[in-house]
Amino acid sequence: MEPGNLGAEDKETLSWDINDMKLPQNVKKTDWFQEWPDAYEKHIYSSEDRSAQRHLSSWAMRNTNNHNSRILKKSCLGVVVCSRDCSAAEGRKVYLRPAICDKARQKQQRKRCPNCDGPLKLIPCRGHGGFPVTNFWRHDGRFIFFQSKGEHDHPKPETKLEAEARRAVKKTPAASSSVCSKLKQSPQIKPLPGETPSWESLTWSLQEGVQLPDSYSAHLLGHAPQQKAPNDGASFSRSYGLGGVADPADPTSTVDPLQLHEKCSLSDSRVSSSEDLLQPSVSGVFGYSDLQTWNKNMALGRNPLNDSGGPNYFFPLTSWPYDCPSSQNTSEPFFQQIPLEPPAAKMSCHSLWPNQEGDLYEEKVRVDFNNYCSPPTCYSPQEDPFLLPYTSQPHQYSLPSKSNKWDFDEEMRYLGLDHCNNEMLLNLCPLR
């Protein structure tokens, strides 16, 4: 939508600020809940959106007193990492969710890395002028207004549900088996060679089994389903000043499926618990957050494939938004657009980064993230908040194209899944 073509009402819904005395009330369509809001985003949610009601975020956000009862302010706590910068199998990194409670967080930092038993380290968020990224929530009329300030300068932590699942698994081994059994009673979840079936591998399984878009997973995570088509081009433009987006609720929409596939392949959400994995198929409307992520990155001059906010669906996105492709033709669109080679599995602890100062860390993180290669249909490094893949060699990638194919079994090996797991994975992907 061209700014010049905006009506007064549209301008109003685009130009509001959380501190405005009066916020727009003539919002035609609300946004899908954004699980990983980043940069300077603004969203208008329905007051009936459960996630918005709870002021949820997958970033670890703590309440900050701004002495304004009308506007709830939250600031990012960053991410807890292994101070040894260790890598688990597949080069996955340890990115834990900081506890929100101060005491719990202190206690958490006294614990050891679940992977290498090294000390943990909290990486504070400094994405807002050296201060933590802040999120603002304000309820006004039929809407919940959200505004974020700053851009997270650290990896994504595990989500709340992932952290809870990990705690549960760690607490009671029985819970682990319970969770495993929930995974379709799948016998395929087994440790990688040389690994014990620890909570880590379970977490890996949970996180990597199925990747879903923000809106999709958000609504699977026990949140009330949206009763209306919540997003549209207007809200999309509201966040990023981009237009020409089709309505995801409209299957006749004019979005080019391939283009959409490529863009949606760069999104950032997942299903993070066994419960989520076992949810029945949902006629998922997804893609806006993904498009947003993509377009935001593009607008910011990033290469989304290199960007840590990158995407990763296991879904045959060519079927977007509603069609469930038949099983016989899904293997190709399913993984065909992975333009890179699998990283070497690696188990190492780097000595270059033990307990360095934050600045050094930040430098390290930026470098690492630029070097990450992440199959678009797989998980992205930052996507996986707990364990991240990487390669030892930097790669430059262009947009995935149809000619870039990836062998399905290789993909599974890359994911640390054997062929049986493939079946489990695909069983868990109802859209297949």
Add this chain to the structure above:
DNA sequence: GATTGCGGGTGTC
């Protein structure tokens, strides 16, 4: 036990 929201208070700019 951990999270969340609220609010009093302090320090800095």
Add this chain to the structure above:
DNA sequence: GACACCCGCAATC
């Protein structure tokens, strides 16, 4: 005054 941050409390999960 704005902002970040600390702390405690109560309700909730």
